[in-house]
Amino acid sequence: MKTILRVAATATVALLASTAQAETRLTMSSWLPSGHPLVQDVMKPWAASVAEATDGRVKVIILPSSLGHPKVHYDIAREGQADITYGGHGYTPGRFKLYKMVEFPFGGNSAEATSVAYWNVYNEYLKPAGEHKDVKLLGLFTHGPGHIHNSKRTVQSAEDMKGLKLRVGGGVASDLASALGSVSIQKPSSSSYELVSSGVADGTLFPHESVVAFNIEDKLTHTTLVPGGTHNFSFYLVMNRDRFADLPEEDRKAIESVSGEAFARLAGRMWDTQDAKGLEAIRANGNEVVTAPDAFLTEIRQASAPMEEAWLKVADEQGVDGRAALEAFRAQSHQLDQSLTQTR
Numbered sequence: 001m002k003t004i005l006r007v008a009a010t011a012t013v014a015l016l017a018s019t020a021q022a023e024t025r026l027t028m029s030s031w032l033p034s035g036h037p038l039v040q041d042v043m044k045p046w047a048a049s050v051a052e053a054t055d056g057r058v059k060v061i062i063l064p065s066s067l068g069h070p071k072v073h074y075d076i077a078r079e080g081q082a083d084i085t086y087g088g089h090g091y092t093p094g095r096f097k098l099y100k101m102v103e104f105p106f107g108g109n110s111a112e113a114t115s116v117a118y119w120n121v122y123n124e125y126l127k128p129a130g131e132h133k134d135v136k137l138l139g140l141f142t143h144g145p146g147h148i149h150n151s152k153r154t155v156q157s158a159e160d161m162k163g164l165k166l167r168v169g170g171g172v173a174s175d176l177a178s179a180l181g182s183v184s185i186q187k188p189s190s191s192s193y194e195l196v197s198s199g200v201a202d203g204t205l206f207p208h209e210s211v212v213a214f215n216i217e218d219k220l221t222h223t224t225l226v227p228g229g230t231h232n233f234s235f236y237l238v239m240n241r242d243r244f245a246d247l248p249e250e251d252r253k254a255i256e257s258v259s260g261e262a263f264a265r266l267a268g269r270m271w272d273t274q275d276a277k278g279l280e281a282i283r284a285n286g287n288e289v290v291t292a293p294d295a296f297l298t299e300i301r302q303a304s305a306p307m308e309e310a311w312l313k314v315a316d317e318q319g320v321d322g323r324a325a326l327e328a329f330r331a332q333s334h335q336l337d338q339s340l341t342q343t344r
Contacts, residue, residue: 025059029073029082031070038086039062042270046060047059054251058254067082070087073087074092077239078238083243085237088171088235089236090171090234093186098318100172101118101121102232102329105226105228106297107145109228111142111232111269111270112340113333114268114333116268117333134241135239136238136243138239138263141264142271143271144207144232144274145229145230147207147225148230149204149206152164152202154222155222155224161177165202167185167191167201167204172304175304176300176307192210193215208282209278212277213278221287222288223287225291225292226292311326
């Protein structure tokens with residue numbers, strides 16, 4: 001009997017050891033506060049979907065603190081300091097070039113639409129350029145359309161923009177702010193409260209969600225709505241390439257099934273939901289909210305036209321049909337935007 005019990009115990013221990021070995025734990029470095037909607041409503045649900053899709057074989061563990069500044073998060077994944085990271089392409093000027101396609105003004109009124117269109121057009125047109133070849137690209141997405149928020153005055157023209165010190169994340173937002181006469185302060189979104197509350201920045205180009213998320217609605221009392229947005233901001237979700245390759249094929253396919261377009265929809269829906277809440281909170285705070293007149297929209301379009309032309313040249317140098325890609329992105333984004341408007 002004792003022999004039987006020993007054999008049974010040994011078998012149980014072996015089974016538990018086998019189960020423990022079968023579970024793969026992937027670490028994610030997150031630079032945003034744990035309560036931010038991008039963490040709570042996107043990264044955590046996505047991590048849960050990875051576990052579900054792999055029947056519990058793979059678990060994504062979000063580390064309790066960031067492993068570095070937002071601008072180094074791509075390298076954190078590339079070098080394997082963490083298995084998975086996310087970040088903004090514009091945080092590292094000059095490193096990525098093709099992402100600006102989705103950041104030009106008037107990209108769309110829905111983050112879900114722009115994010116899905118981005119993923120689809122990237123894979124059809126931009127992927128061969130190999131800008132993410134040193135990692136496994138799991139997702140691309142944008143935040144909601146940017147608008148103008150400041151503490152100084154009503155903004156309804158380029159003249160009103162002159163001299164305003166605006167915090168921007170880089171990329172097209174930075175270029176546009178400068179082209180319209182503002183002073184561009186290129187810092188990540190996580191620096192917004194410090195910059196605005198100290199007076200270093202007078203405002204920002206932000207989606208509505210971010211004004212509330214970073215607790216600056218009491219300080220930025222003037223909002224100008226720009227239909228289609230002043231800009232979008234391009235984000236990536238990446239994984240260490242070797243770590244991904246080492247996973248069993250079944251698990252790689254499972255992770256991909258909940259990433260890509262599915263992840264773009266998840267992230268986009270979060271931004272759209274939070275943007276609606278953000279605008280409501282801005283209005284409830286008693287802030288001034290105006291819509292940019294057509295003349296100002298024309299000024300924004302004129303200011304961004306040289307940026308688009310410059311990007312088209314860069315795309316050509318990368319072997320990409322930039323004009324076709326840009327047209328496809330805008331067409332898909334607007335079509336998806338209209339479809340979502342009808343169903344919501």
